[in-house]
Amino acid sequence: MKEYRVAVVGATGMVGQAMREILEERGFPVSGLRLLASQRSRGRRFAFRGDEVEVEVLDEDSFRGIDLALFSAGAPIAKRFAPIAVEAGALVVDNSSAFRMDEGIPLVVPEVNPQDAFAHSGIIANPNCSTIQMVVVLKPLHDRSPIRRVIVSTYQSVSGTGKDAVEELEAQTREAQEGREPVARVYPHPIAFNCVPHIDVFLPGGYTREEMKMVGETRKIMGLPDLPVSATAVRVPVFTGHSESVNVEFAEAIEADEARNILQGAPGVEVVDDPENAVYPLALDAAGKDPCFVGRIRPDTSCPRALNLWIVSDNLRKGAALNAVQIAELVSGL
Amino acid sequence: MKEYRVAVVGATGMVGQAMREILEERGFPVSGLRLLASQRSRGRRFAFRGDEVEVEVLDEDSFRGIDLALFSAGAPIAKRFAPIAVEAGALVVDNSSAFRMDEGIPLVVPEVNPQDAFAHSGIIANPNCSTIQMVVVLKPLHDRSPIRRVIVSTYQSVSGTGKDAVEELEAQTREAQEGREPVARVYPHPIAFNCVPHIDVFLPGGYTREEMKMVGETRKIMGLPDLPVSATAVRVPVFTGHSESVNVEFAEAIEADEARNILQGAPGVEVVDDPENAVYPLALDAAGKDPCFVGRIRPDTSCPRALNLWIVSDNLRKGAALNAVQIAELVSGL
Numbered sequence: 001m002k003e004y005r006v007a008v009v010g011a012t013g014m015v016g017q018a019m020r021e022i023l024e025e026r027g028f029p030v031s032g033l034r035l036l037a038s039q040r041s042r043g044r045r046f047a048f049r050g051d052e053v054e055v056e057v058l059d060e061d062s063f064r065g066i067d068l069a070l071f072s073a074g075a076p077i078a079k080r081f082a083p084i085a086v087e088a089g090a091l092v093v094d095n096s097s098a099f100r101m102d103e104g105i106p107l108v109v110p111e112v113n114p115q116d117a118f119a120h121s122g123i124i125a126n127p128n129c130s131t132i133q134m135v136v137v138l139k140p141l142h143d144r145s146p147i148r149r150v151i152v153s154t155y156q157s158v159s160g161t162g163k164d165a166v167e168e169l170e171a172q173t174r175e176a177q178e179g180r181e182p183v184a185r186v187y188p189h190p191i192a193f194n195c196v197p198h199i200d201v202f203l204p205g206g207y208t209r210e211e212m213k214m215v216g217e218t219r220k221i222m223g224l225p226d227l228p229v230s231a232t233a234v235r236v237p238v239f240t241g242h243s244e245s246v247n248v249e250f251a252e253a254i255e256a257d258e259a260r261n262i263l264q265g266a267p268g269v270e271v272v273d274d275p276e277n278a279v280y281p282l283a284l285d286a287a288g289k290d291p292c293f294v295g296r297i298r299p300d301t302s303c304p305r306a307l308n309l310w311i312v313s314d315n316l317r318k319g320a321a322l323n324a325v326q327i328a329e330l331v332s333g334l
Numbered sequence: 335m336k337e338y339r340v341a342v343v344g345a346t347g348m349v350g351q352a353m354r355e356i357l358e359e360r361g362f363p364v365s366g367l368r369l370l371a372s373q374r375s376r377g378r379r380f381a382f383r384g385d386e387v388e389v390e391v392l393d394e395d396s397f398r399g400i401d402l403a404l405f406s407a408g409a410p411i412a413k414r415f416a417p418i419a420v421e422a423g424a425l426v427v428d429n430s431s432a433f434r435m436d437e438g439i440p441l442v443v444p445e446v447n448p449q450d451a452f453a454h455s456g457i458i459a460n461p462n463c464s465t466i467q468m469v470v471v472l473k474p475l476h477d478r479s480p481i482r483r484v485i486v487s488t489y490q491s492v493s494g495t496g497k498d499a500v501e502e503l504e505a506q507t508r509e510a511q512e513g514r515e516p517v518a519r520v521y522p523h524p525i526a527f528n529c530v531p532h533i534d535v536f537l538p539g540g541y542t543r544e545e546m547k548m549v550g551e552t553r554k555i556m557g558l559p560d561l562p563v564s565a566t567a568v569r570v571p572v573f574t575g576h577s578e579s580v581n582v583e584f585a586e587a588i589e590a591d592e593a594r595n596i597l598q599g600a601p602g603v604e605v606v607d608d609p610e611n612a613v614y615p616l617a618l619d620a621a622g623k624d625p626c627f628v629g630r631i632r633p634d635t636s637c638p639r640a641l642n643l644w645i646v647s648d649n650l651r652k653g654a655a656l657n658a659v660q661i662a663e664l665v666s667g668l
Contacts (some may be wrong), residue, residue: 298540
């Protein structure tokens with residue numbers, strides 16, 4: 001079997017670390033691993049298959065001999081270094097928003113649009129976390145009855161922002177418990193014991209970039225450039241696991257039972273839906289797991305052709321690192 | 335000015351205490367206050383206008399001489415004692431779900447359907463917290479262009495459940511910080527650092543009673559018995575303040591700016607909507623305040639006749655105790 005020399009760019013971040021762990025967990029055929037990060041992290045060491053790998057500083061020579069570069073270092077780094085990695089002969093899977101909406105660049109969720117991955121010119125974009133978990137669940141339903149409209153409200157965890165945000169939620173939680181004023185640095189307002197309807201920056205028109213990512217990326221991944229999508233993205237005091245309340249309207253009604261059956265057989269989906277026994281997806285349960293969990297599947301009381309769904313997944317895994325590794329597996333024919 | 339002998343039933347609960355405080359804050363003309371609760375709370379004392387009032391045990395004689403009885407003691411207590419209070423000559427404003435959907439009983443939000451209050455036969459029902467804050471905002475928009483459909487996802491705080499739930503969130507937060515397994519007693523799952531899509535009990539059809547309250551009560555209060563409403567009710571780790579992501583479709587489009595103008599002049603509403611400066615309603619800011627705060631007012635990207643709104647209010651005040659006192663003020667002509 002072919003083996004791959006793999007680089008992880010942004011290797012010390014939460015997603016970068018999950019990428020390294022998932023490469024190992026899934027037995028990805030790595031013949032050599034290069035962990036790349038900024039000067040600040042030089043010399044840190046991480047375990048990989050029983051060995052220790054030292055973090056190197058990302059520079060223009062970092063990609064020599066690399067076959068696969070998994071980027072999770074933000075859009076500016078991706079814009080600068082992904083073309084260098086491609087030039088050096090690597091396939092780049094980039095988790096930032098840098099290339100997602102570029103016309104020539106595939107935006108891929110392997111369960112949804114695997115065929116798109118093969119049309120790459122060296123770079124494949126990994127979608128936004130909140131989009132991935134939604135389209136994994138929507139696609140098999142769309143194959144049964146075309147989707148006409150999606151209205152989603154999210155409940156997003158702080159690990160989606162990164163380590164600083166995780167530490168901020170921990171610190172603010174302690175501050176609140178001790179009766180002190182919580183200090184907000186990462187977010188514009190305290191996130192402990194609060195809900196903040198503001199993820200990424202606001203764009204003209206009153207939507208955040210996170211919300212418009214859910215609109216644009218869902219359309220691109222599902223190949224439905226005119227699909228009506230409306231999103232409200234909200235940060236909640238949860239460490240890991242994004243939850244989503246999704247209202248989806250179909251061309252023809254799908255019964256809740258039929259939707260449940262379709263989803264039970266769908267790749268990457270796990271149905272967790274026995275409300276009478278208090279069984280439904282929960283962020284705390286999803287953290288550390290791979291599937292997109294879906295439950296609360298029920299007919300919309302306001303529209304006979306719509307269903308309501310509650311979708312939960314680990315934003316660091318399927319929402320980021322796992323999906324990136326799955327893209328690499330797909331393109332490598334693994 | 336006429337003065338009223340007032341009883342608060344369930345006086346030691348979170349809403350009961352807020353009722354007492356709000357009666358004092360608003361200068362409601364109380365000539366005598368009776369605080370009623372179960373045997374367990376007998377003898378507890380609470381301040382009221384500089385005096386101390388001792389809690390008495392609720393029984394069949396509790397309402398002698400009472401003009402106004404504010405109930406916040408759950409449906410079984412309301413069903414048993416509200417008729418006794420009415421018989422004794424009191425006006426009952428009941429915060430439980432006992433009578434809300436009864437045909438002869440008005441369900442009132444003073445900013446929305448004040449006229450309904452006067453058709454009472456002794457009992458007026460106070461709506462569910464998540465319904466109140468939504469209809470206060472929807473009504474002035476409906477007066478401009480009739481509402482055709484509402485899709486709401488809630489982010490509800492634990493104080494809506496009561497003191498036990500507040501203590502549970504505090505305890506679980508400490509347990510999680512100390513690396514211990516959180517113990518769930520009040521809720522079926524841990525609420526600390528989690529989102530639980532389960533409020534009140536599940537009904538046949540897959541909706542919770544909380545969700546169906548939002549459907550039925552919204553229709554009754556707005557006088558629109560066929561209004562299509564769809565709700566997903568979610569408990570979040572917030573102490574006080576319910577947030578709601580509301581998608582509302584109108585007969586004819588309302589521009590976001592016009593909606594903002596309408597809402598700026600609407601009773602009980604405060605517009606908090608300057609997203610570019612990170613200004614929008616937040617549960618932490620709403621706690622302890624009276625208005626229904628609305629922001630993130632923007633055109634729905636999936637339907638030209640719809641708007642998205644973010645509505646936040648203190649569930650103990652406007653969502654419960656304040657609305658009950660306002661009903662009493664309305665009917666008393668204050």
